Amino acid sequence: MPASNTFKRNTLRNILWLGLLTGTLDAVAALLLNYKISPLLIFRFIASGVFGKAAFAGAEEMVVAGVLFHYLIAYVFSAAFYLLYPFSYSIFKNKYVVAIVYGGIAWVIMNLIVIPLSQIGPHYIKPMAIITGVCALIICVALPVALIADKKLSKRA
Template sequence: MEKIDGKRQPGKYTVIAWTGLLTSTLDAVAAILSAHKMPAATVFKFIASGVFGKAAFAGGFEMVGAGIFFHYLIAYSITAVFFVLYPMFILFLKNKYVVAVGFALIAWVITHLVIVPLSRIGWSHMEIGGIVIGMGILIITIGLPIVLIADRYYYNGNFRANLS
């Protein structure tokens, strides 16, 4: 715990860890719900297939576990980087909700245009509707939680009027 202005506040790494757990879980739940015609296990096997290829779909719980691990690893990493960079983004963009959308857009680009194409999943055709839904999910599950928690952390809960 750190003391800021006489108040006890959790340390940065603790806040990042809890924020990462929140964003990763929200995004995992959204992935499962948006793939409603597919079992949750298959969603995570798909993620695992990025490393293990088609063998992931023939696997059992170990591939589901690997998919969950990779999902949390990627989402935690994105959360940690965005949390640390938040003060720079807010200075430039001036509005936390614009920053949330920006973070979601960057997260989408990183995952869909860098990580997935470089994985064993490879490049796949994307429909505009799926892109819009995916970005909307990331705004809600990644962008907003990060900026709301980071703003409160960095600015001691004082949500500045000009940023609201």
């Protein structure tokens, strides 16, 4: 098998595992940070980005939709970061700095672009929620992707 096909297959496999890992870590962080709120309500809130208020009136399918949307978003961010990692590393020269920058960018994209454009719409975000949200994304999404991408690139070089 040609080396390029092996590289593409390995990249796809890495992204699939990373999306599962980061989606799970981020979901656990969301549940822990919002421990006073029912997990079902948290995933209904995610589903409300597409379904609006109907997500809170719907049955269990809205919870499932929220979980699926959560993982879809995690996969998109993980794939983008994994693929952009070599470029980002060439700029910052440090995988931890790359993770911090990426976590901040991911928070901005989600909270200042995606959510306001969704059925949820724009809403006030408390400063402490910004800090905890960015930290959660750095730890649960950006750092795992940076560490794994760095390891995979080091092996390839």
